[in-house]
Structures are given as structure tokens and as C-alpha cells.
Amino acid sequence: MIIDKGLGLGAVSDLLSTAGDYIDFLKLGFGTSALYNQALLEEKISLTKSFGVDIYPGGTFLEIAILQNKLPEYIRMAKHLGFTAIEVSDGTINMSSEVRVRAISAAADLGLKVFTEVGKKSSTDKLPIRLYLKQIQQDLDHGACKVIVEGRESGKNAGFYDSEGKFIRDEMEALLGAVDCGRLIWEAPLKDQQQELILRFGPNINLGNIPPFEALALEALRVGLRGDTLCSVYKGEKQQLER
Amino acid sequence: MIIDKGLGLGAVSDLLSTAGDYIDFLKLGFGTSALYNQALLEEKISLTKSFGVDIYPGGTFLEIAILQNKLPEYIRMAKHLGFTAIEVSDGTINMSSEVRVRAISAAADLGLKVFTEVGKKSSTDKLPIRLYLKQIQQDLDHGACKVIVEGRESGKNAGFYDSEGKFIRDEMEALLGAVDCGRLIWEAPLKDQQQELILRFGPNINLGNIPPFEALALEALRVGLRGDTLCSVYKGEKQQLER
Amino acid sequence: MIIDKGLGLGAVSDLLSTAGDYIDFLKLGFGTSALYNQALLEEKISLTKSFGVDIYPGGTFLEIAILQNKLPEYIRMAKHLGFTAIEVSDGTINMSSEVRVRAISAAADLGLKVFTEVGKKSSTDKLPIRLYLKQIQQDLDHGACKVIVEGRESGKNAGFYDSEGKFIRDEMEALLGAVDCGRLIWEAPLKDQQQELILRFGPNINLGNIPPFEALALEALRVGLRGDTLCSVYKGEKQQLER
Structure with missing residues (x-):
């Protein structure tokens, strides 16, 4: 999952022509979707979908809709504009369990994929x-297809990262002991975070908030085409061959 | 004000199509203007102006013109190439008050907008x-339309920022007590700096040295479409509605 | 030498139209070359060459070929795809002197320029x-045209850089005392590194792993069109004029 902070059509086309095979989701970060000229936004959504990539507005946008008591209008508008998915998060606001379930169901009923998010944007919350x-x-029980683990754009001081972007170890382990990793998307904007998750869970771990210009480099990291993972991937392959 | 360190025509077009409504000025950083093929530079200037955005060469370029005793030639050339504004700064060199006034007047006389800059690039100066x-x-008395507060491209160890990019508090306060904030452009390349200035002065504060790929994200920050300012903007709106 | 982590055709065209005169080599970083659609890769190679810029795959790719015992196939494929150069490195793996010489010769025999690399990716090695x-x-004796000094993409904790990206002083001096600087390319992704090398060796020092968006800003740094080098370049010119 790529975080898109305002790519133009040329840059989206460049990104998806080059690395589209390795990208599942494009997230229009924060509430930036609201700042586009509508015709441009529709064209961008349509362009992204033409590469077989899902596109959805950042979770902050939904939080605002909830604050403004406009959840149904928000979801219908997202569907109308062509978005294929939606993120339900409470990274900044407090959301009752009931509202959360309602948001998930309403979006799923309209045929949107639903990602929810856990973890707070601020470590004090x-x-x-x-x-x-x-x-x-x-x-997951209510219809979310995947759950995003908060990491913010910075990868620091949020979710399960400390102020230096390192994993808070015991929380991470607790999470892992209890949840099927394939149902999670880890926001991991920093290379060390990506590397640690790949070395631990293998090349198919779902990663999010990847900066656009890192998409191909991350794929290289996954498959051992980068120094940092080359040896461990190669060792793994060799062991498999020898079996 | 965006700092452009060498965007091609495609990237400029992408940037301004997407975020042009939120951009007032494009600065070709440092002396990079001198490194373009002239035809390309003229095309870039013309493209930028077609979006209603001012464009001007970085202040370092003028400092060099002064060192080389070519101030009038520099200003005429800027006008001739189609630049709509000019920056008069002494971030690196020492400039007499008389030369500074002459530069402001000469540019204003040719119909160029004049931005001056205060603050040194090095904290030792x-x-x-x-x-x-x-x-x-x-x-301002001599015709500058706005004064830029130095922050460099890095946002660190320059102007009123310390080595970690934090505001030097008492200097900032002194500045604010004495000057109309609308006449200043704060160079604030780092998100924390942008956020602090927005939360303190409201969404319309003039910010500069914004990296191109942050333009839309910054607008989201200004209007509360990003977690960091969502609550304070929403609280302000609510208070206004309740009045 | 620019490190390209997956630029699309539009971005390559933008980069080389704007800064192509100041770029000698484009490196497709790590093993990313393997991740392109082949038609796109060939088009990208051909586009780059049309600007008179050499293009070659990152050294990690060759290391993998050696691990897989496919060195000749790798070199032939690189030639076949249109790459004009090749990097022979052992930043991650251990390579015998004999294999290294064989790689250099095989590539040179096919008319490829050969860059070798010294320094390890990990400071513990x-x-x-x-x-x-x-x-x-x-x-150099065996036919390498230049030797790259490892710095990684991050510029930290690799080659002759410490964990903060500062030069390990005595190693740098030993290197400089013994080798003709024109035969080296210093990987120097961070601005302070570039600046230090330029101030010490002059504007023509070969620098590598430059992020694409820094190409023009780096040229400005080289020629004194940026605050950090303005005074020293100007002082040098003045001294020359006075002689």
C-alpha cells in the first residue's frame, strides 16, 4: 500500500507503469482527496483502477465525516467518485464501537473493500x-478485509513504533501471537521497519504507507535483490533446494 | 512558496495541475536557474505563469550578481526571462544597506515583485x-511586498531554527510582537515547523521552502484534513458555530 | 552518478532534459532492473542513452548472479538489454580475487564500461x-575504468562513513594519499558529504548515489551557485583573477 500525498497524473502513470505489478493499494493520504479538482480526482481514480490497483481515501477523511455527522454521505460519495475501498480508523478521534461497526457495514454493503486501522497516531493516547x-x-468479524497497523507517514512515535521508529517489542509479539499475519497491513514507511518485517514474516507480508518512490526498491528488498536481504533469501532458497 | 530544485516540465505540470490552487510562488532554489538550457527555462517559467503562480530565482543567485558587480544586469535578465518576482537576500554575503535598497527599487521599478529575506544561513553569523x-x-518601506524569514532547505541551524529545527523561542516572539504576520513568509520545510506555525497563526500563514511533494499534504494540514490539526480546527469551527 | 530506484519514463525524461548535462551515469539501484517489464526496461535504457548518459544495473544484481553461478549469462544479458556499463562489487557477498578479475575482463571484452566497488555495506565486515x-x-590494472567508493543509498554506516554519515577521517586520508582521485567515484548521497568532497577536491570530483531530485542542486553546489560553496568558489576565482 502506497501513500500518495498528491501525485499528479503523470507521476501516477509513471509509478504504476513501473511498479504497478507490486502494488495492491494506493491511498490518497490524510484528507487530501478533498483538495483535488473533482474532474482530476475522477481521472486519477480511473487511471489507478486501469492498472488493477485499488484506490481509497485516507482514514482521516472518514474521521472528519464522523465528527461532522456525515458518515453515510461520505461513504456514498467515495463510492460515487469511483474509490474501490475505504479506511475506517480512529487514529485521532474517539469512535464508539457501534459507529465503527456501522461504518464497516455501510461501506461493505455498497461493495467497497473495508480496511480498518488499529493504533493511535499519538503515543499518549x-x-x-x-x-x-x-x-x-x-x-474482521464485521466484514473488514484487512486491518491496518498504524505507523503514520513518519513511522515514528505512533502505533507500535517508538520515537525512533523501532518496534515496541512486547506489543508486537502479543499482536503476532494472536492474529493471522495475512489479515494485517503494517504501516512501515522506513526501510529498517520493512526489512525487519520481511526477514521475520517472509516476502509476502503486507506493508503500507510506502512512499511512491520506494515501491520498486521495496520489492527488491522483498525478493532478495537488495544487499540487506540478499543473503537470508539466498540461504533460504539453498536450504529449500537441498531438502 | 515551493522550493523547486530542478523539476522537469512534466513534474511542474503535475504539481500545478494538482496543487496549483494552493501555491502562490515557485522558487527555483539557490542559483539553479543558471544551470538550465535557456529555452527550457523560458518554457518552465511560462508554464508556471499559466497556472497563475509567481516564479522567481533563489536569493543566492542575486548574491552572486552583487559579488560580481552585476546587479542591474541580473535584474534585467530576470525580467527578460519572464520571472515575475525576485528575492533580495544576504544569507551568505554581507550587503550594505544602500545596495539592498538599490536592489529593491531597481526590481520594483521593472514591475517585479520583491521579496527580501532576513536571517543568516549560518547560525554563527x-x-x-x-x-x-x-x-x-x-x-517594507522601500517596496518589498513580503519579507522571507530564512529557514534554508533543511530547516535546521539557520535563521530562527536551532540545530534540531526547533524555533528559537524568544527570537520568534520578538519578531512576532513587532511585525504584521501577513507581511512575512516563514521558510518552514519540516512538518513540525509548519504545524506549529499553523496552530499558532491560523491556516493562512505564509510558508516557504515547501518541498513540491508536500504541497497538498501541507494544505491538508492547514485546513484540518490531517490528524495533527484535525481536532484543533474542528474545535475552532464548533466554537464559531456555537457563538 | 544518479541512483534510480524506479523512475518511470516520464520522470527519466524530466530528469535528463533538465539536468542531463550534469549527469554521466544512471544506476538502476540494487537489483531493481530485474523487476521491470522487459519492454519498459529496454525503452528506459534507450531513452537514457539518447541523452548521452551511461546506464547500468546496480552491483547487488551482479553479486546475485555470482551466487547463482551465472556470471557470463548476467553480463551477456546486460549487454543484450542495452546497458552500457556494469558494476562489479562485493558489498554483500565474498568474492575471490579470481572471480572479480574474470567479471571485469568478461564485461570489458563485450565493450561494457566496468565500475568496480570497494568497501562493505556493513561496518562489521x-x-x-x-x-x-x-x-x-x-x-584498475585489470580494466576497470573507475572504482566506486561504497556509501550505500543512506550514506551511513558503510564504506568510509560512520553511523552519522561522517567520513572516517584516517581511512579517507589513506585512500587519498594512494589513489588518483579522478579514478574514484564517491558515493555521497548526503549534502554534507558532497559539500566536503567538493570543497576538498574541487568541482569535478566524481560523486555517486545522488538522488535524482538533487542532481541540479548538486551542480549548483559544485559551481558555487549555492550558499554553502559560494564564498569559497568566489574567493578562488578572485584569487585567480588577481594573479
Whole structure:
């Protein structure tokens, strides 16, 4: 999942022609979707979909819709504009469990893929890990297709990252012990984070908030075409061949 | 004000089609203007102007013209190439008050908008704040339309930023107590700097040295479409509605 | 030498139209070359060459070919695709002197320019400096046209940089005392590194792993069109004029 902070049509076309095979989702970060000229936005959505890539507005936008008591209008507008998915998050606001379930269902009913997000944007708002685990299970039960683990654009001081962007180890382990990794998308904007997740979970781990210009470099990292993972991938292959 | 370190025509077109409504000025950073093929430069200037955006060469270029005793030639050339504005700065060199006034007047006489800049590129060259205040007043009196507060491309260790990019608090306050904020453009390349200035002065504060790919994300930050400012903007709106 | 981590055709065209005069080599970083659609890769190679710029795949790719015992196939494929140069490095793997010489010769025999690289990607793998000096001399003797000094994409904790990206001073001096600087390309992705090398060796020092969007800004730094080098370049010119 790529975070798009305002790519023009030329840059989207460049990105998807070059690395589209390795990208599943394009997220128009934050509430930037609201700042586009509507014709341009529709063209961008349509261009992205023509490469077989899902596109959706950032979770902050939905949080604002909820604050403004416009959730149904927001979801219908997203569908109308051509977005193929939606993110339900409460990274900044507090959202009742009931509203969260309603958002998931309403979007799923319109045929949108639903991603929910767990983790707070600020480390001071953090909840105990068991509440996140409960949340994840509940979201999946209600129709979310994947749950995003918050990491922000910066990869620091948010979700399960400390102020230097390192994993908060025991929380990460608790998460992993309880959830099927394939149902998670880890926001991992920094290379060290990507590398650690790949080395631990293998090349197919879902990663998010990837800067556009890192898409191909990340794929290289996944498949051992970059120094940092070359040896471990090669060793793994060799062991498989020898079996 | 966007800092452009060498965008091609495709990227300029992408940027301005997407975020042009939120951009006032494009600065061709440093002396890079001198490194373009002239036909390309003229095309780039003309393309930028077609979006209603001002374009001007970085202040370092004028400093060199002064060192080489070519100020009038420099200003005429800028006008001839189609630039709509000019920056008068002494971030690196020392410039007499008389030369500064002459540069402002000469550019204004040719119909160019004039931005002056205060603050040194190196923290060791710093002047007492009262001299900057005097400078700002003098520049505005002589025809500068806005005064840029130095922050460099890095946002660190220059102007009123310390080595970590944090505001030097008492200098900032002194500046603010004495000058109409609308006449300043704050170079604020880092997100935390942008956020602090927006939360303090509201969404219309003039910001500069914004990296091109941050233009739309910054607008989202201004209007509360990003987690970091969402709550404070929403709280402000609510208070207004309740009044 | 620019490091290209996956630029699309539009971005390559933008880059080379704008800054092509200041670029000698485009490196498709890591093993990303393997991730392109082949038709697109050939078009990109051909586009780059049309600007008179050499293009070659990152050294990691060759290391993998060696691990897989496919060196001749790799070199022939590179030639076949239109690459004009090749990098022979052992930043991650260990390579015998014999294999290294064979790689250099095989590529040179096919008419490819050969760049070799010295320095390890990890600071824990470092060799004594005298071994690097021996390596450099041997590579040049066997037909390498230039030797790249490892700096990675990050410029930190690799080659002759410490964990903060500062030069390891005594190693740098030893290198400089023994090798003709014109035969080296310094990977120097960070501005402070570029600046230090330029101020020490003059504007023509070969620099590598330059991010695409820094190409024009780096040229400005070289020729004194940027605050950081303006004064020293101007002082030098003045001294020359006065002689």
C-alpha cells in the first residue's frame, strides 16, 4: 500500500507503469482527496483502477465525516467518485464501537473493500494491547478485509513504533501471537521497519504507507535483490533446494 | 512558496495541475536557474505563469550578481526571462544597506515583485534580533511586498531554527510582537515547523521552502484534513458555530 | 552518478532534459532492473542513452548472479538489454580475487564500461584499508575504468562513513594519499558529504548515489551557485583573477 500525498497524473502513470505489478493499494493520504479538482480526482481514480490497483481515501477523511455527522454521505460519495475501498480508523478521534461497526457495514454493503486501522497516531493516547486485539477480531468479524497497523507517514512515535521508529517489542509479539499475519497491513514507511518485517514474516507480508518512490526498491528488498536481504533469501532458497 | 530544485516540465505540470490552487510562488532554489538550457527555462517559467503562480530565482543567485558587480544586469535578465518576482537576500554575503535598497527599487521599478529575506544561513553569523526588525521595516518601506524569514532547505541551524529545527523561542516572539504576520513568509520545510506555525497563526500563514511533494499534504494540514490539526480546527469551527 | 530506484519514463525524461548535462551515469539501484517489464526496461535504457548518459544495473544484481553461478549469462544479458556499463562489487557477498578479475575482463571484452566497488555495506565486515588500496590498484590494472567508493543509498554506516554519515577521517586520508582521485567515484548521497568532497577536491570530483531530485542542486553546489560553496568558489576565482 502506497501513500500518495498528491501525485499528479503523470507521476501516477509513471509509478504504476513501473511498479504497478507490486502494488495492491494506493491511498490518497490524510484528507487530501478533498483538495483535488473533482474532474482530476475522477481521472486519477480511473487511471489507478486501469492498472488493477485499488484506490481509497485516507482514514482521516472518514474521521472528519464522523465528527461532522456525515458518515453515510461520505461513504456514498467515495463510492460515487469511483474509490474501490475505504479506511475506517480512529487514529485521532474517539469512535464508539457501534459507529465503527456501522461504518464497516455501510461501506461493505455498497461493495467497497473495508480496511480498518488499529493504533493511535499519538503515543499518549495508547490503549492496552488486549483492546487492540479485541478490536481487530471484531473488525474482521464485521466484514473488514484487512486491518491496518498504524505507523503514520513518519513511522515514528505512533502505533507500535517508538520515537525512533523501532518496534515496541512486547506489543508486537502479543499482536503476532494472536492474529493471522495475512489479515494485517503494517504501516512501515522506513526501510529498517520493512526489512525487519520481511526477514521475520517472509516476502509476502503486507506493508503500507510506502512512499511512491520506494515501491520498486521495496520489492527488491522483498525478493532478495537488495544487499540487506540478499543473503537470508539466498540461504533460504539453498536450504529449500537441498531438502 | 515551493522550493523547486530542478523539476522537469512534466513534474511542474503535475504539481500545478494538482496543487496549483494552493501555491502562490515557485522558487527555483539557490542559483539553479543558471544551470538550465535557456529555452527550457523560458518554457518552465511560462508554464508556471499559466497556472497563475509567481516564479522567481533563489536569493543566492542575486548574491552572486552583487559579488560580481552585476546587479542591474541580473535584474534585467530576470525580467527578460519572464520571472515575475525576485528575492533580495544576504544569507551568505554581507550587503550594505544602500545596495539592498538599490536592489529593491531597481526590481520594483521593472514591475517585479520583491521579496527580501532576513536571517543568516549560518547560525554563527547571526545578528541581534533588533537589527532584523529594523531590516524588515526598512525593506517594507522601500517596496518589498513580503519579507522571507530564512529557514534554508533543511530547516535546521539557520535563521530562527536551532540545530534540531526547533524555533528559537524568544527570537520568534520578538519578531512576532513587532511585525504584521501577513507581511512575512516563514521558510518552514519540516512538518513540525509548519504545524506549529499553523496552530499558532491560523491556516493562512505564509510558508516557504515547501518541498513540491508536500504541497497538498501541507494544505491538508492547514485546513484540518490531517490528524495533527484535525481536532484543533474542528474545535475552532464548533466554537464559531456555537457563538 | 544518479541512483534510480524506479523512475518511470516520464520522470527519466524530466530528469535528463533538465539536468542531463550534469549527469554521466544512471544506476538502476540494487537489483531493481530485474523487476521491470522487459519492454519498459529496454525503452528506459534507450531513452537514457539518447541523452548521452551511461546506464547500468546496480552491483547487488551482479553479486546475485555470482551466487547463482551465472556470471557470463548476467553480463551477456546486460549487454543484450542495452546497458552500457556494469558494476562489479562485493558489498554483500565474498568474492575471490579470481572471480572479480574474470567479471571485469568478461564485461570489458563485450565493450561494457566496468565500475568496480570497494568497501562493505556493513561496518562489521570492514577490511583493513591497505587491502582496499590493493584492490583498487588491481581493479584498475585489470580494466576497470573507475572504482566506486561504497556509501550505500543512506550514506551511513558503510564504506568510509560512520553511523552519522561522517567520513572516517584516517581511512579517507589513506585512500587519498594512494589513489588518483579522478579514478574514484564517491558515493555521497548526503549534502554534507558532497559539500566536503567538493570543497576538498574541487568541482569535478566524481560523486555517486545522488538522488535524482538533487542532481541540479548538486551542480549548483559544485559551481558555487549555492550558499554553502559560494564564498569559497568566489574567493578562488578572485584569487585567480588577481594573479
